[in-house]
Amino acid sequence: MKALIVDDDEVVRVVMKEILISLGYDVLEAKNIKQAKQCLATCTDLDLMTLDSTLDHQSGTGFLAELREMPKHIEKPKVVMVSCENSMDSILGALAAGADEYIMKPFDKDIVREKLGMIGMFHAEVSDIEEKTCH
Secondary structure, three states: OEEEEEOOOHHHHHHHHHHHHHOOOEEEEEOOHHHHHHHHHHOOOOOEEEEEOEEOOEEHHHHHHHHHOOHHHOOOOEEEEEEOOOOHHHHHHHHHHOOOEEEEOOOOHHHHHHHHHHOOOOOOOHHHHHHHHOO
C-alpha cells in the first residue's frame, strides 16, 4: 500500500515515515499543501494520507475539505489528521472535513497501528494470524 505524509515538521515526517514503512507502506512525503497537491495529481494509487492540521499557516482541514470535493478523492485516500490540538472542536472539525481518523501528537507506532486498524488500513501479517490460530 502507498501512503503520503503531509507535514511541515521534518521530525514528524521522519517518525511517521519510519512507522509506516515498518507497517508495510511505500511512503511519499510532502512538506506543504502545494507539494501534496502535486503528489495527488501524479500518484493515482494512493491508499493513505496523514495530514497535519496546520501547514505553514495553511489549514490542513481546509485542504482536506477541498480534496474531498473532488470526485476521485471522495473516499480515497483514507486520511488521518495529525494534530497537537486535543479539543473536541478540532477533532469534530477534522472529521466533518472528511478525515477518517485523528491522531494526537506526539504519537508512537502502537497509536498509529491502532488508528489505521480502525479504518481498515492495517492488517496483521498472515504469519502473525497463523501463529495465533495454529497453537
